[in-house]
Amino acid sequence: MAYTSGVATTAVGDLLAILDVDLIANDCWSIYDAAAGVNAKVYRCLDVTANVDFYVYVDDNIGTVYANFELWEGWDAVGHAGVGQSVTTINASAMVIRKDAGGYGMCISDHRFIHIDYVRYVATYIGQLVRFDTSKNMPICISSGDPSGVLINPIGHYNSGANGQWGCLFDESGTVRNLNPVGFTSASGLKLKTISGGYWIPEVAVYNNTTKLIMGTLEGVGGRTYNQANGLVNADIVTVDTVEWVCLAGDTILYHCLVRKS
């Protein structure tokens, strides 16, 4: 697990340069197609022993504050086209990685990465959950597709349309599905601060919208709440077992979550 950070620009290809260094530093991630399009690349996450294999197409040629991405089952690196099952939109909107000019963070583990935009304090989660059945390859993504206007995001709030996108390439039965965080409608005013001055940060469980079964928990994302009363603001750091978690609250500062910097 690793955490990197730096300063991003809105220039085309800028995000790809970050991924090419920071993401690929993890052995499970590789550049699979460096010429998938103009300022577009495909990254593969492969860990055979853990039943993990998926492809992430990133189109960073939009030249503004976001890049688009897609999840694919396979990829033709010669024809530069996706193969098999895919998630290219959720709720009829493309998925985005927000990349405003300014600070960014990348939380990278073997099976997922989280990109944080420290300008708008929103994030994108791409990869596996901590799965309840590790025999199943179930890459997911959490994004907020609407790149305009006020950003609620942290992280993805819930699957509610363009402002909240939760989907998986394969669910437990191998089907593309929409997902949701457990407890999203009741995550109001949740208290995280303890009497000892610490924080209790439960990693968010994620369920299949169709089967209502929990697929796993977000790796390093927790403490999601609405209208919290913990005194946390954007970029605040909470330390749990010597590892830092950063508070994200988006533009609205109504919805909070904590992301582990690892």
Added chain:
Amino acid sequence: MAYTSGTMGGVNGDFLPILDVDLVANDKWSIFDAAAGINAKVYRCHDAVNNVDFYVYVDNNSISIAEIELWEDWDEVGHAGVGDSLTRVNGVTMRFEFGPGDGYGLCVSDHRMIFINYTDYRGWYVGQVDRFDTTKNMPIYIGNNSSLLNALGHHDDGGISGQWEALWDEDGNVGERLQPYYEASGDLYRKTIAGTYWVQELPVYNVSTDKLLGTLEGVGGYGYNLDNGLNNGDKITISGVEWIALGGGDKWCFVRKS
């Protein structure tokens, strides 16, 4: 930790022998005053190493009710409470409810007990949470004072159908209201793709300070509209230990049988 079960007998005082055997089998619990009143006794939970000390007055002079009080101390000669106390929550008494022939379960650990009524599948929690600060002695009570839904106390509604309160909070204040981490309703699904259940022990916070005192020991999986196919009394197994599903209407929780 232990779990015992049986059937209520239907005479005044018949809950006390259950506590006398099953509760006191744990060496942190003892009978402190065996003559606190007619069919009433006081039990002490004391663990000096872990900063736990409180007294539980149990008045079972009824075939269907055991009234509960928490006390800082007890005078076993004068048979009266001493010091701070929690005798009512939201203006009404705290009480376990049962009837003749009702099945019951009792979960006993060093610092808390949970009483389960297997006829209406309600539960009551008396004792410590798994504290985030173990230097503080913070016994709590969770239950309800009516036959309305319970599913272990649901949440403190300010009335009789949900009672959550601490004898002392983290600052030593008496009778502070508590609430569960999840107090609102929502689609809190619990069943996983592996056929197991995801049950987090429930954190409890102080309403005055908004801070979490700790987590309920062996109580979790609170939910609403679970859609998990469970019925009252169904058992799930986590790490080799059974948890039992309690459902009050559309509210659910799981209690570990230990």
